[in-house]
Amino acid sequence: MAKERKIDMVILGLLSHEDLTGYDIKKRIDGAISFFWKGSFGNIYPALKDMETQGLISKNDTSVGGRERITYKITEAGEKALNNWLKAEQVENELKYETLLKLFFGASERTEVSVHNIEVFEKQIQDDLKMLKVYYETLEKSLDNKDHVYYLLTVSFGIETYEAYLKWCNKAKKMLIDNLK
Amino acid sequence: MAKERKIDMVILGLLSHEDLTGYDIKKRIDGAISFFWKGSFGNIYPALKDMETQGLISKNDTSVGGRERITYKITEAGEKALNNWLKAEQVENELKYETLLKLFFGASERTEVSVHNIEVFEKQIQDDLKMLKVYYETLEKSLDNKDHVYYLLTVSFGIETYEAYLKWCNKAKKMLIDNLK
């Protein structure tokens, strides 16, 4: 058996707040969610079709003029599926860092190459961290919205881990330079 | 065009140290590498076949008795490909954490469900952290081996980020309990 399709839960979660088109869903995922979960048209559209067949969501045509526009709404069965998933013990947490892979095999090349690779990573993280801090400040001002408390927690996860990454970058560079020259 | 197949580089990296069978490669990946990169028979064996055709690795039959055993060796072209990848700027770093996904949609359920989900995550991380610390202590004793310096850096990455996760777990649980009762 193949693993359960997780994109379904992302879609249900988003639809539990508002009716959306496939395109909207992609945009939402590309926003605040993207740092811990990704989506693509290639899995969003087939998932919408399947879930409609399963009765977890319902389709309604909101086309204007010649412009096609299919909005989806979550059904009661969909809400149930979402809550069951939220309560399920099993979770799949996965890190996939090419930077660490390169570092693992770093001894095949000159030390400077690995130091440079860490710097590339460091730059990426610094940029992403700035974005997360902007999100954080915005959310902090509207914690009366219950959803925002949860959003803030995921953003705070990002900030704390990215700060840990940056600390590691410094240690790692130092260690490479000290130990290997 | 599809993205380049990364498993090729994992295989080349491993073969740059020793000759291995597909099964061996799987075992190596499941070990110290698995926390930042995964592999499966379903992509290892096809990759081995392709890379042999491309001349990046060479096959030699080391079967004993009726037991099939195909060992692969890296070629000069393979070493070149590995070093080119190590020097390439572009990297793909990706976090895929279902725990954060659940937390993001946490407002759909009772606060206790999210607190429990954080505790499940916390337990997982505590266990993994113990393993990483054992790796660390073992590696620390053999830093005369140049490779081990690099291995240690990846393990240290894991330790630092997992410790940051645990700190976040406490903060997050407290925030949920304070803000939402």
Added chain:
DNA sequence: TTTTTGATATATCTGTTTGATATATATTAG
């Protein structure tokens, strides 16, 4: 005014990866 760029929107295709399963041999533990 016309053109072009960019955003909206659905959909599909190829290649890659995951996870499971099938098959068979060798070794170890009870």
Added chain:
DNA sequence: CTAATATATATCAAACAGATATATCAAAAA
């Protein structure tokens, strides 16, 4: 001696990523 586990190759279905195709519409630029 037998059962369970480890070794080993291989393939399949489902899921996913990334790119591309197609078309509409709004806004900005020429």
